[in-house]
Structures are given as structure tokens and as C-alpha cells.
Amino acid sequence: MPFLSELLGISCQLRDGRFLLSTTLERINYFEKTCLQGPGCEKAWLFERVPGYELVGFDDVVLKDIPSRVDCQDSCLNQVELPCRSAIYDYSLQICRLSKNTRRTQPTAYR
Incomplete structure (x- = not known):
């Protein structure tokens, strides 16, 4: 079940499965449970998703014909290269583009 958390800590809202985040809201975190297959799945979260931003120029592995974002995330979790x-x-x-870098290791490439 998705939920929203305001960064100021003022509110937390639970939403049913039909909730869609249609615009980017500043200072709001949106969390959604997704079942993935791979190591580390016991953690509270494995991926942070920020629509409209990407890490540019640091593709280490490029996979074609990946049918969904969840399959791309699974590929990252199970990557051996x-x-x-x-x-x-x-x-x-x-x-699906996979990288050993993140927005924190390459902040100028994150846009």
C-alpha cells in the first residue's frame, strides 16, 4: 500500500492502491511496496525513484527488451558483472541502464 511522508514530519497519509502521484511534489516522499526477486529484499527499501531525473553518462550495462521497471530493478539486484x-x-x-554509480557518487551527472 503506497503512503506519503511530508519531509517536515507533519503528516503521513496512507492511500489505497488506486492512488497515483500525477505531479512532482516538493518536500514529499512517496513510498510504494513492490515485490522484487533478489538479494537485499528483506530491507525496508532498496530503490529511490525520482521521476524526471536520471544519472547521465554512467551506464555500465545496457539491457534491451526489458518489459517493465520492476524487471529492470530485478536485473539490478541480480547483476553479477x-x-x-x-x-x-x-x-x-x-x-534498462545499470550503473555502479548513484546520484550521490556523481551529483553533477544527476539531472
Whole structure:
């Protein structure tokens, strides 16, 4: 079940499965449980998703014909070629780009 958490700590709202976040809200975190297959799945969360932003120029592995974002995340979790720390999914091209870098290790490339 998705829920919202305001960064100022003032409110937390539970929503049913039909809730869609249609615009980017500043100072709000949106959490959604997704079942993934891979190591680390016992953690509270494994991925942070920020629509409209991507890590540019640090693609270590590019996978084609990946049918969904969840499959891309699974590919990152099960990656053996590198320690996958970020995944970017292109919905229109069905391409999954995996990287050993993150927005924190390469902040100037995150836009």
C-alpha cells in the first residue's frame, strides 16, 4: 500500500492502491511496496525513484527488451558483472541502464 511522508514530519497519509502521484511534489516522499526477486529484499527499501531525473553518462550495462521497471530493478539486484547501485528504465524503448554509480557518487551527472 503506497503512503506519503511530508519531509517536515507533519503528516503521513496512507492511500489505497488506486492512488497515483500525477505531479512532482516538493518536500514529499512517496513510498510504494513492490515485490522484487533478489538479494537485499528483506530491507525496508532498496530503490529511490525520482521521476524526471536520471544519472547521465554512467551506464555500465545496457539491457534491451526489458518489459517493465520492476524487471529492470530485478536485473539490478541480480547483476553479477558489477555492483549495481542504480537503474534507469526507459519505458518507451524498454531499455534498462545499470550503473555502479548513484546520484550521490556523481551529483553533477544527476539531472
